[in-house]
Amino acid sequence: MGFFTRTAMDALMKTSHPEINRRQCWNLHPHRKPCTTCKDICPYGEEIFTRPNLVKDWDPCTDCGLCVSACRSGCIAPSPEQVQRDTAAADTDNDTIWIGCEKSTRKNTVVRSCICALSWEALAYLALNKKIVLDLTPCGQCENDLCAEQLRKELTRLVDFFGQPMFEARFSLAYEEKEYPYHVQELTRREMLEQVSHGSKSGTKKLLQMLPGLRSEEDSGVDFRLLLHQRTKQLKAAMETPLQYGYYMPKFTDNCFGCGRCEKACRANALKFEEMPNGQTRMVLTPWKCSECGVCMNVCSNKGFDGMKLYQLTTLGPVVLHKCTKTLCKQCGKPIAPDSAEGLCSVCRIKARTQKRQEEARLRAEQLKAERAAKAAEEAAKAAENAAGTAADAAPTVETAAAQTAETAAALPETIPAGQSATPANVAAPSLEAPRSE
Numbered sequence: 216m217g218f219f220t221r222t223a224m225d226a227l228m229k230t231s232h233p234e235i236n237r238r239q240c241w242n243l244h245p246h247r248k249p250c251t252t253c254k255d256i257c258p259y260g261e262e263i264f265t266r267p268n269l270v271k272d273w274d275p276c277t278d279c280g281l282c283v284s285a286c287r288s289g290c291i292a293p294s295p296e297q298v299q300r301d302t303a304a305a306d307t308d309n310d311t312i313w314i315g316c317e318k319s320t321r322k323n324t325v326v327r328s329c330i331c332a333l334s335w336e337a338l339a340y341l342a343l344n345k346k347i348v349l350d351l352t353p354c355g356q357c358e359n360d361l362c363a364e365q366l367r368k369e370l371t372r373l374v375d376f377f378g379q380p381m382f383e384a385r386f387s388l389a390y391e392e393k394e395y396p397y398h399v400q401e402l403t404r405r406e407m408l409e410q411v412s413h414g415s416k417s418g419t420k421k422l423l424q425m426l427p428g429l430r431s432e433e434d435s436g437v438d439f440r441l442l443l444h445q446r447t448k449q450l451k452a453a454m455e456t457p458l459q460y461g462y463y464m465p466k467f468t469d470n471c472f473g474c475g476r477c478e479k480a481c482r483a484n485a486l487k488f489e490e491m492p493n494g495q496t497r498m499v500l501t502p503w504k505c506s507e508c509g510v511c512m513n514v515c516s517n518k519g520f521d522g523m524k525l526y527q528l529t530t531l532g533p534v535v536l537h538k539c540t541k542t543l544c545k546q547c548g549k550p551i552a553p554d555s556a557e558g559l560c561s562v563c564r565i566k567a568r569t570q571k572r573q574e575e576a577r578l579r580a581e582q583l584k585a586e587r588a589a590k591a592a593e594e595a596a597k598a599a600e601n602a603a604g605t606a607a608d609a610a611p612t613v614e615t616a617a618a619q620t621a622e623t624a625a626a627l628p629e630t631i632p633a634g635q636s637a638t639p640a641n642v643a644a645p646s647l648e649a650p651r652s653e
Contacts, residue, residue: 232276233283233291239482240290241508253282253291256361258328279327284334285365289483289506292438301325301337302442305344312341315350318357323350329359331366335373336439342377342385343446350389375461375525444503444531457529462502464526465511467537471498471519474550477511486511487533496550498537502528517552 237243241250254260259275280301283293293301304312304325315323316330327333330349333341341347357363374382451457465477465486473496478486485504489497512520528534541550546563557564 231296232273232278232294233280233297234294235270236290236292239288239506241288241510250288252285252287256281256285256365277328279329280332280334281329281362281365284331284337284369287506288508288510289438298439298442301333301439302340305341307345309345311346311348313348313350314338314341316353318353319350321350321352329362329366330354331362331369333369334439335369335376336443338369338373339376340439340443340446342373343443343450346385346387348387348389352389352391355390375463378459378461378527381458440503440506447531451530459527459529460531461525461527462505462531463507463523464500464502464505464534464536465509466521466524467498468519468521469539470517470552471515471537471539472517472550472552473498473539473541474517476514476516477519480510480514482506482508482510491538495538495540497535499533500536501531501533502526503531 254264257263258279258281259277262275263270263272265271278294278297280293280297282291283297307324309324312325313321313323314325314327314330314333315321317326317328319326325333330351338347354363354366373386377385447458447460473488475488478488483504483506485501485506487499487501489499491497507523509523512522526534542553542555542558543549544551544555544560544563545558546566547560549560549562551558551560557567559567
């Protein structure tokens with residue numbers, strides 16, 4: 216396969232399979248346990264995913280959306296084709312959307328490999344436009360426990376989002392074949408072609424809106440959560456009494472001192488710290504951006520969070536969750552806990568401790584050096600004293616030897632008789648005669 220052909224195929228594949236945003240993956244965060252949800256729920260997980268958040272090959276991907284619905288960190292974003300496919304049912308003329316899996320015998324409006332392939336945000340978006348009937352007939356015989364558990368999580372989250380009364384008004388669950396027997400709207404050939412044409416045009420429009428350069432930076436991560444947010448804004452503007460929606464948001468405690476670690480750890484940029492004119496700091500959260508991952512709570516070192524709390528909101532704009540007054544470090548000026556020792560942060564406290572230890576080590580080294588110099592001077596003085604004592608002891612010995620030598624020299628003339636040479640008798644004197652020739 217040539218280079219240009221491969222490049223074109225890669226560009227085409229990007230629109231037909233999910234995209235990985237590695238920055239938001241939980242596995243890259245040191246305070247989270249490794250997550251393999253995407254790999255476990257995918258029918259081709261072993262062939263597609265290698266290590267957590269790493270993709271080996273997208274070729275086996277069928278773009279079913281199971282990994283998108285299972286990933287709660289926002290790491291896996293749906294493909295443009297999946298967004299168009301899952302939201303196209305909201306543009307039809309039917310009042311009710313039937314959703315079922317491939318094993319169902321009903322003629323459902325939306326057919327997926329599994330119902331849980333649609334995330335709860337996508338189901339909520341569809342429910343705000345039409346009534347939803349979930350065909351759960353094959354679920355009783357399904358052997359995939361992971362999909363069943365994921366479906367239970369999504370339904371529970373939908374109840375929290377809408378509330379029990381509105382959930383029962385917007386959703387219906389069909390467990391038996393006899394329930395809701397008729398749901399297919401009979402259309403003429405002309406009506407069917409008009410509906411298909413309308414759906415394709417609206418789908419193309421949505422697809423173009425999701426292309427780079429045609430959306431703002433705030434809406435750069437177009438997914439079902441953003442579509443849900445936009446739909447709730449439309450309903451709020453159209454209704455006199457806005458509906459309430461349940462969103463899970465972190466609950467701050469009084470132990471929070473505004474260090475900002477949770478803001479830096481938030482992968483979705485949902486949490487922001489804002490400085491107020493009165494010197495306080497407020498924590499602002501954008502609910503529709505928050506993926507409820509809980510990373511912000513894991514990085515907190517002062518128990519500044521008390522879990523996730525369900526809030527009923529009429530607007531999904533920024534919400535102020537907490538206010539606090541910062542206590543700054545004396546050295547670096549960073550926020551610290553009010554009861555911090557010595558009024559220093561942990562880094563400055565370690566630096567001060569290190570400097571103190573270095574100063575103590577320097578003083579010990581200087582003291583040791585002075586002790587060694589004093590000891591060397593003392594040893595040198597002892598050596599000089601010993602040398603002087605040795606010289607003093609050697610002087611009488613020399614004098615005694617000199618005196619003995621003098622006495623010996625004075626006694627020699629007295630022992631040799633007068634008129635006799637001091638030369639020994641057996642020693643002949645050298646002859647003075649000339650040598651004879653033979």
